[in-house]
Structure formats: C-alpha cells, structure tokens
Amino acid sequence: MLFLGPRGRADPDSPDVRRFSLPLMFEKCHPFEIREERTGASALTMRLYGEFDLACSERFETALERVSRDGLRELVIDLAGLTFVDSSGIRSLLRAKSQADQDGLVLFVTLPPFGQVRKTFDLTGLGRMISRTERL
Numbered sequence: 727m728l729f730l731g732p733r734g735r736a737d738p739d740s741p742d743v744r745r746f747s748l749p750l751m752f753e754k755c756h757p758f759e760i761r762e763e764r765t766g767a768s769a770l771t772m773r774l775y776g777e778f779d780l781a782c783s784e785r786f787e788t789a790l791e792r793v794s795r796d797g798l799r800e801l802v803i804d805l806a807g808l809t810f811v812d813s814s815g816i817r818s819l820l821r822a823k824s825q826a827d828q829d830g831l832v833l834f835v836t837l838p839p840f841g842q843v844r845k846t847f848d849l850t851g852l853g854r855m856i857s858r859t860e861r862l
Contacts, residue, residue, distance in 0.1 A: 756776060756777040756779065756781055756782065757775075757776040757777060758774070758775070758776040758777055758778060758781075758782040758785065759774070759775040759776055759807075760772055760773070760774055760775075760785070760786065760789050761773040761775070762789070762793070765800075765802070766800075768797065768798050768799040768800065769798065769799065769800040769801070769802070770793060770796070770798050770800070770801055770802070771801075771802040771803075771804055772789065772790075772793070772801065772802070772803050772804065773804040773806075773807055774786070774803065774804065774805055774807055774808050775807035775808065776807070776808065776809065776810075777808070777809060777810040777811075778805075778808050778810065778811045778812070778814075778815035778818070778843075779810065779811070779812045779814055779815060780812065780814040782814075782815075783814040783815060783817065783818040786815075786818050787818055787821060787822075790818075790821075790822050790825065791825075794825055794826075794829050794831070798831055799830075799831065799832065800831065800832045800833075800834070801822075801826060801831055801832070801833050801834070802833075802834045802835075802836060802859065803819070803822065803833070803834070803835050803836070804835075804836040805835060805836060805837055805838065805843055805847070806836055806837065806838045807838075808838070808843045809841070809842070809843070810842055810843065811842070811843045811846050811847075812846075816846070816850055816852060819835070819852065819856065820852075820855070823855060823856050832857075833856060833857065834856075834857050834858065834859040835847075835852075835856050835857070835858055835859070836858070836859050837858060
C-alpha cells in the first residue's frame, strides 16, 4: 500500500516509497573508444569504436573541441567501428559539422557498409548534410 500525503502525492517518509536513480548507462560510458591518427600536416582521422550514445557524447565533443584548436584543415570521422549510435550521437555529429563549418574545416564521415549505424545515418538524412567517404 502506498501512503499519499495531503496533496495526493506519495509521502516520502513512507516505507513503501522506493527511491531510485538513473540507470548505470547514464552514469558511465559504454564500451566506446576514440583513436586519432594524423593523416597529414593539417588532416586528422578520428576513428570511433563501440556504442556512441548519451553517455559518450560529451567525451566525443571534448575530443572535437581539442581537435578544432589544432589548426586542422580536414577532419575525417570514421564511424565504421561503431556498433550503435543514438540521437545523442547524431546530435554530436551535427555539432561537429556546425563547428567544422565555423572553423573552415572540411569534414568527412566514413560509414560502415551495413548495420544499425548505417541505417540510422541514412534514415535521419544526415548523409545529405555531412560529406561521406568510403572506408579509409
């Protein structure tokens, strides 16, 4: 039985009120890795591996901010190593495109040939907004 307070809300002192927190998936990043490789004096490839979701988007955006300060002219974000991307990952990629445009940086994205990441990218229309390249 749940005890309600005077306004019809659960009484926080009731032993039946369960306290909960956000699931662990929001507290720490899933298996996710970013590898950076210089491909020339002013070019960089960022290879992403694992699951790109809300828990990892801040890590990606931090790496992107650092890269944007390096004076690069070309950035390739290789998504071929990803197994999953959600709306947070998509939002981060859109921010990357916007930042690249502001910095005068040429941005390319490499997609896996098939799978959830490719399908999400195609369904959202991101391919019309960000230049795509074949697997490096």
